[in-house]
Amino acid sequence: MAAPLPIPRRLGLLLLTMLALTATVLLAGCSVESAPAEDGQRGYRGRVQTPPLERPDFTMLDMYGEPYDFRAETEGKLTYLFVGYTHCPDVCPIHMASIASVLNQMPQYLDHVAVVFITADPERDTPERMREWLRAFSPRFVGLRATQEELRALESELGLPPSAVPVNAEGNYAVGHAAQVIAFSPHGPAHVVYPFGSRQADYANDLPRLMNDRWEER
Amino acid sequence: MRRFLAMLMLMAAAGACTADDSELAVTPTVERAYLAEPIGEGPTAMYLQIRNETQRPASLVAVETEAATQVELHTQRTTGDMMVMEQLDSIPIEPGGVLQMRPGAEHVMLLDPLPSMVMGDTVGATLIFSSGERVQAIVPVVSYGELVEIFEVGAMAPRKERD
Numbered sequence: 001m002a003a004p005l006p007i008p009r010r011l012g013l014l015l016l017t018m019l020a021l022t023a024t025v026l027l028a029g030c031s032v033e034s035a036p037a038e039d040g041q042r043g044y045r046g047r048v049q050t051p052p053l054e055r056p057d058f059t060m061l062d063m064y065g066e067p068y069d070f071r072a073e074t075e076g077k078l079t080y081l082f083v084g085y086t087h088c089p090d091v092c093p094i095h096m097a098s099i100a101s102v103l104n105q106m107p108q109y110l111d112h113v114a115v116v117f118i119t120a121d122p123e124r125d126t127p128e129r130m131r132e133w134l135r136a137f138s139p140r141f142v143g144l145r146a147t148q149e150e151l152r153a154l155e156s157e158l159g160l161p162p163s164a165v166p167v168n169a170e171g172n173y174a175v176g177h178a179a180q181v182i183a184f185s186p187h188g189p190a191h192v193v194y195p196f197g198s199r200q201a202d203y204a205n206d207l208p209r210l211m212n213d214r215w216e217e218r
Numbered sequence: 219m220r221r222f223l224a225m226l227m228l229m230a231a232a233g234a235c236t237a238d239d240s241e242l243a244v245t246p247t248v249e250r251a252y253l254a255e256p257i258g259e260g261p262t263a264m265y266l267q268i269r270n271e272t273q274r275p276a277s278l279v280a281v282e283t284e285a286a287t288q289v290e291l292h293t294q295r296t297t298g299d300m301m302v303m304e305q306l307d308s309i310p311i312e313p314g315g316v317l318q319m320r321p322g323a324e325h326v327m328l329l330d331p332l333p334s335m336v337m338g339d340t341v342g343a344t345l346i347f348s349s350g351e352r353v354q355a356i357v358p359v360v361s362y363g364e365l366v367e368i369f370e371v372g373a374m375a376p377r378k379e380r381d
Contacts, residue, residue, distance in 0.1 A: 086257070086260055087260050087261055088303075089254070089261050089262055089263035089292070089303070089325060089327055090254070090263050090294070090321040090322060090325060091294065091301055091321065091322060093254070093257070093362045094321045094322075094362060094365065094366055094369075096362070097361075097362035097363045097365070097366045098366050100363070101363050101366060101367075129258065129260075132257065132258040133257050133258065133260065136257040136258075136362070137362070160299065161297075161298060161299055161300040164302070174302055174303040174304065174305075175302070175303075176300055176301065176302035177300070177301065177302075178299050178300060178301075179296065179299055179300065179301040180299055195299070196296075196301060196322050197322060199370050200366060200367075200370060201370070
């Protein structure tokens with residue numbers, strides 16, 4: 001048993017503890033990253049999807065006009081799927097730029113990741129336009145186009161709200177689309193989705209986990 | 219980038235000091251501005267941080283820039299997991315308030331930006347308020363990659379929206 005500390009030292013310790021506590025509170029308050037909800041999140045910062053979304057089985061035309069068999073092409077790869085449009089000024093390019101930047105920081109995973117962008121605006125998103133737009137982020141990103149029926153079917157299978165292309169009086173149109181990126185595990189369904197507002201740090205935190213997580217205890 | 223951030227922080231600090239000043243500004247002021255580098259001939263977005271230190275409510279009604287002929291004020295409307303852009307006639311800023319445009323919320327949409335603009339360029343912009351006041355701004359062109367960093371680590375960091 002240690003002898004009781006003399007009063008001044010005990011005071012000092014108390015002060016130190018208080019300081020440490022204050023610092024912790026301050027740091028927590030200033031932290032840029034919002035604290036991940038631990039409940040059912042298993043350390044993920046994306047939104048854990050329960051039940052998981054089955055990996056869909058579909059074929060669409062890619063940005064070279066060739067058929068792209070989603071399951072066959074992405075088998076074994078952590079696959080980020082996003083429905084958007086290239087005339088989108090911020091949500092879509094921000095998601096793409098975030099993922100591209102995280103992949104650049106983790107080149108060891110490059111060959112094990114697929115990023116698939118499906119246009120909700122096939123009228124304006126010609127294969128050329130999709131190539132131009134996706135290349136601005138990464139030469140590895142894949143762009144797909146579908147008929148409206150195919151897209152609706154996929155969105156419904158993935159529980160995404162149906163994308164919409166309403167035209168206003170001036171003939172301009174804004175495309176409504178799901179704001180989240182869906183992450184399919186390399187060999188299975190999607191357990192995690194990234195709503196808009198997800199940060200690079202969120203993708204970076206989750207990527208190695210998603211690569212290795214077998215989701216056994218779920 | 220680090221130096222740029224340090225500069226931003228200095229600017230923020232300077233801004234904070236002016237805010238404490240008893241002198242009131244005559245017009246709203248632009249504290250920060252960014253224009254995303256357009257990709258090909260697609261549209262792009264400009265983000266402004268505007269402080270209204272006047273004693274009157276301000277209302278931004280238009281932005282003019284030599285970088286595009288068609289310019290609109292937009293916001294993103296989110297319904298559940300769905301996002302859609304919506305044109306705004308004006309964006310109000312209360313006296314003493316700050317309008318902080320950011321990805322996923324209010325932005326100035328350039329429908330036909332000059333495709334030749336690249337990261338590192340700067341463009342001029344004129345903000346037009348309902349009072350008729352016009353405020354000039356110099357806007358640097360940044361890549362979407364930079365934009366992601368600015369909005370994640372900078373003082374303009376968006377509020378994280380959790381559902």
